[in-house]
Amino acid sequence: MADAKAEAWRHVQLARNLGRPRALELLADLADEIVELHGDRLYGDDQAIVAGFARIDGHRVAFVGQQKGADTEENIRRNFGMPHPEGYRKAMRVMELAERVGLPLVTFVDVPGAHPGPESEERGIADAIARSVGLMSRLRTPIVSVITGEGGSGGALAIAVGDVVIALENAVYSVISPEGCASILWRTSDEAPTAALAMKMSAQDQLALGVVDVVVPEPGDGAHADRSGTAKRLRPAIVEALDRLSTLPVDDLVEARYRRYRALGPYTEVALPAAVPPPPRGLGDRLRDLLDPTRWSVPMPLPGASRRDEPPAHEDA
Amino acid sequence: MADAKAEAWRHVQLARNLGRPRALELLADLADEIVELHGDRLYGDDQAIVAGFARIDGHRVAFVGQQKGADTEENIRRNFGMPHPEGYRKAMRVMELAERVGLPLVTFVDVPGAHPGPESEERGIADAIARSVGLMSRLRTPIVSVITGEGGSGGALAIAVGDVVIALENAVYSVISPEGCASILWRTSDEAPTAALAMKMSAQDQLALGVVDVVVPEPGDGAHADRSGTAKRLRPAIVEALDRLSTLPVDDLVEARYRRYRALGPYTEVALPAAVPPPPRGLGDRLRDLLDPTRWSVPMPLPGASRRDEPPAHEDA
Amino acid sequence: MLFNKQLDKNDRVCPNCGHHFRLAATLRIEQLVDHGSFVERDAGLQSVDPLGFVDQRPYPERVSQAQAATGLRDAAIRGTATIGGHRVALCVMDFGFMGGSMGAVVGEKVTRSAEDARAERIPLIVVSASGGARMQEGTLALMQLAKTCAALERLKAAGVPYLSVMTDPTTGGVFASYAVLGDVNVAEPNALIGFAGARVSAGTIAQELPEGFQRTEFLFQHGFVDRIVTRAALRAELIGLLAYLQPRPLADATTETNGTEGDSRPRLDPIGFLAAVAERLVPDLSTDDGTGSGPEPEGPARG
Amino acid sequence: MLFNKQLDKNDRVCPNCGHHFRLAATLRIEQLVDHGSFVERDAGLQSVDPLGFVDQRPYPERVSQAQAATGLRDAAIRGTATIGGHRVALCVMDFGFMGGSMGAVVGEKVTRSAEDARAERIPLIVVSASGGARMQEGTLALMQLAKTCAALERLKAAGVPYLSVMTDPTTGGVFASYAVLGDVNVAEPNALIGFAGARVSAGTIAQELPEGFQRTEFLFQHGFVDRIVTRAALRAELIGLLAYLQPRPLADATTETNGTEGDSRPRLDPIGFLAAVAERLVPDLSTDDGTGSGPEPEGPARG
Numbered sequence A, B: 001m002a003d004a005k006a007e008a009w010r011h012v013q014l015a016r017n018l019g020r021p022r023a024l025e026l027l028a029d030l031a032d033e034i035v036e037l038h039g040d041r042l043y044g045d046d047q048a049i050v051a052g053f054a055r056i057d058g059h060r061v062a063f064v065g066q067q068k069g070a071d072t073e074e075n076i077r078r079n080f081g082m083p084h085p086e087g088y089r090k091a092m093r094v095m096e097l098a099e100r101v102g103l104p105l106v107t108f109v110d111v112p113g114a115h116p117g118p119e120s121e122e123r124g125i126a127d128a129i130a131r132s133v134g135l136m137s138r139l140r141t142p143i144v145s146v147i148t149g150e151g152g153s154g155g156a157l158a159i160a161v162g163d164v165v166i167a168l169e170n171a172v173y174s175v176i177s178p179e180g181c182a183s184i185l186w187r188t189s190d191e192a193p194t195a196a197l198a199m200k201m202s203a204q205d206q207l208a209l210g211v212v213d214v215v216v217p218e219p220g221d222g223a224h225a226d227r228s229g230t231a232k233r234l235r236p237a238i239v240e241a242l243d244r245l246s247t248l249p250v251d252d253l254v255e256a257r258y259r260r261y262r263a264l265g266p267y268t269e270v271a272l273p274a275a276v277p278p279p280p281r282g283l284g285d286r287l288r289d290l291l292d293p294t295r296w297s298v299p300m301p302l303p304g305a306s307r308r309d310e311p312p313a314h315e316d317a
Numbered sequence C, D: 001m002l003f004n005k006q007l008d009k010n011d012r013v014c015p016n017c018g019h020h021f022r023l024a025a026t027l028r029i030e031q032l033v034d035h036g037s038f039v040e041r042d043a044g045l046q047s048v049d050p051l052g053f054v055d056q057r058p059y060p061e062r063v064s065q066a067q068a069a070t071g072l073r074d075a076a077i078r079g080t081a082t083i084g085g086h087r088v089a090l091c092v093m094d095f096g097f098m099g100g101s102m103g104a105v106v107g108e109k110v111t112r113s114a115e116d117a118r119a120e121r122i123p124l125i126v127v128s129a130s131g132g133a134r135m136q137e138g139t140l141a142l143m144q145l146a147k148t149c150a151a152l153e154r155l156k157a158a159g160v161p162y163l164s165v166m167t168d169p170t171t172g173g174v175f176a177s178y179a180v181l182g183d184v185n186v187a188e189p190n191a192l193i194g195f196a197g198a199r200v201s202a203g204t205i206a207q208e209l210p211e212g213f214q215r216t217e218f219l220f221q222h223g224f225v226d227r228i229v230t231r232a233a234l235r236a237e238l239i240g241l242l243a244y245l246q247p248r249p250l251a252d253a254t255t256e257t258n259g260t261e262g263d264s265r266p267r268l269d270p271i272g273f274l275a276a277v278a279e280r281l282v283p284d285l286s287t288d289d290g291t292g293s294g295p296e297p298e299g300p301a302r303g
């Protein structure tokens, strides 16, 4: 158990290794050429997301990827790889162009999460993520998504809805950061390794869950130690997927993508009448109001939220 | 001639009369109910443009209109009726919704021009106008546009591409404000009335040019003097157009709209070889560089633009 | 208790200051729909424990506790109803059930509601109250964003309107999927609506958060909420909007006259409707009615 | 004169500081296309005087003077060419002709270029250099925004790419129509690109205009220019982009397998192409090839 926990945490640390190749570094090795496009045609050009055209083994594709910086200066310029809404809107513009001119799409996912700052909220990060997810679900061109490092929640999924989802061996994918999960469920971020294990974040676990389709082994000590070796292993996986997907009729392709996500997330159905009426209002209700929402879900609402909603406290105010 | 000039200027002044009813005032008289929608889902809610649903004589429609303020406070809130990009993007969102749920679109045009401020440029006013014009040209639902006051250049056209374009008797429509035109071509805005006459801005002139399809007479001294009387005359014109357009197959409707704009702007074709080669470079070229661009076109490029591009001056710098 | 009795009489809105307290899904439905018109669907859907998730207590225990406390099977109730005579597909979330968190069951109920709305061509209304995705289901909870957004894209392509009602709180992955995507977004006053937790947001900047950050009025000001509606006015508001937000007519002039494919309306498709029904028994089947794999607008040829 | 000779040798780019001077359309075409590949179309189009416009001189006189000074008939030259072997529809503006202002002739040449590109399924490239709409043609010049944007929407719906090249200056109604709408927008360095005149913009605020306001780099920073390209690199840039920006293939898996209308590609339409040709003789006919009245993506049935 302790070993499993340590192993889970090792994956997280590897996925976050600063030496890990990002979208542009991988493309430099994967592609014969790349042409970057800029701007969302609405507000700006978010350098936390790169997008454009590339040629991979003779396949002309459009690409979208998150891009962290290699040094502090670049990290500041790229907001440490955390996209604002305009980044996802640039991505959507390039996705729609790819569909229009019949280029397949390859995405590279490596993000701690969408930028959580006030400006990101003001300009509609939730809207940008939801629309990007929706667009990818219906885009009439093949999509291959590669989780190369941190697959951080909605900010990752926004460019990770694919016909084939590939993950590098040491990539992780989660609904919330292990620190965030631990601080909510264990009340301390020290339990991040415990949370990492519980959430089954590793590429192999995600493969078992059906969220990831292919895991590509990394060379030696990992991608950070051998960038070109990583690209060399990744290229055939991407090309094989592109070749296979290109043979499908577009309607079937989009239908299969819909079913892929339609089927994710198991549940059961018990034969029972409609939900029984709730208990009399008052105590049961108070109890519910007292339940701390932050215990259940991510991200956390304002700390005051639940207390604000407890009548007595409210009355005191 | 002097009379004609005075008459042309009188129309401009009537079109700008502060008492003239705006989109919401007209709708208050025209419609049995209105439901305003807000926000562009990207950046903000520009109150210089109003949009939503309304019921006119039992016809349920979507509406979009420019909205000046009735007093200073409201004018500040509404930027004196000069929309920013988010205003046109809100309009586009409602237009697409109208198409999707099969509601016809009625637009009310009354704008000195799109907001010319730096923020408007930064967020892409030109892009917003071009996309709104393009969207209206292909929108698969009937569109009736009403020029109610000032039809100010691209900022007006952005919501005025219709199957039927109606103008109130004292409305004006122009490619540039008469003051702007005069200051460029006559080197003084005092010649605005002359420019107004030369540009044939009046509703009747626009009808003769084929830019406007129907001119609705205003009661008494004009719309500003009798708002409800104006609405009473406008309603049947709008309803008649909606009834007629609703009988057309959508494909034919959109095709006719394309042809309407496709045919605007006469030219001639002379039988001649391809353009002759330009004169030897140097003097002729210098002459061209020396031509003041602001003499020819709107809006004016930077004052320095032409001078900046004159080699000698450049060398001095 | 006295104050709570007053609150209940007033749909959990403070008679003194108008503050909107959270409202249980069952009471929300009572308040919104025509009396007795709600017919629940998929009442039996229940969460499983795909990750074998244990924090201080096992996930299944938490579910059982929430079920006991609320009388609900999970954080959403769905079905059909009429509102002012307009038939709608309706899905209502309940914050009281594990903070309204979205796992596979909530995602499935929202998705089936969208698929029913599309198959039956009736408007969709989702009332959100949620802290976001349910951690205990890991990335499978995250995938519910894709599942629901994909279904909403198909609904949109079919010309069937979707009305999103945001209540306190609507945050995280629920806000970043179906809650934000309404053709029209209405929200109750002063509801917490945002993506990232405010603590996280604050952490990213030196200065204070903007006034009213992540509240309804803030979202309205920034263009993501169409209308701010008090609970007392909500039912009338929905009735008013539904007069306009009706599915695009199936019979269209173009098809009547020349049947070209320029027309974008899918035909009503009994097969598709049956498939939608069948899908409830076989969850891993898509309910696609065959017209949905095209981009908007859809080609009807296979309908 | 010496400096001008140097400039000409260098495509009007200052060898000293790299400043890009304006380039005549004929020289622009020479510089961009494969040698001898340009075939002009509609060389005979000429402006008329629909308003009887007279300021200090009659509009027809201004046109004649500009023709004499430039050897052009109006402010744009259009035709077809190959660039690095890629066949394209090309329309190039000339600022030297009445400030590159757009009247009916410029609007018509851009529109026909878009219609040819769609009918022949070859990429469209427009090189803009213009102060905006031509006042002397009044609202008929303004309507060219609608005419060109409508044609570009049909091109887009047909899956045929459009590359916009912005040069100094690209302002007003030209920027606010076809110049800004490129699938990919490239611009020469430090070009003046904006909608409202800077004097007007400045008038609306107390403080100074932002640094570099309405220059290429400003537009790039705000998300409206994809790539900033020097004149010397422009031909290679276009060749590189054309390798990716090719029309969506007509034969599509869906149609090959089941011919559903989910497929959005219009067929190549000889009738449409003939119509496009005929339209040059009868300008008031639409060149619509019958697949264009649908929204994107178009239904092909009438092709």
Ligand SMILES: [Zn+2]
Pocket (backbone or CB within 6 Å): A314, C014, C015, C016, C017, C018, C019
């Ligand atoms: Zn109170």
Ligand SMILES: [Zn+2]
Pocket (backbone or CB within 6 Å): B314, D014, D015, D016, D017, D018, D019
């Ligand atoms: Zn120089």
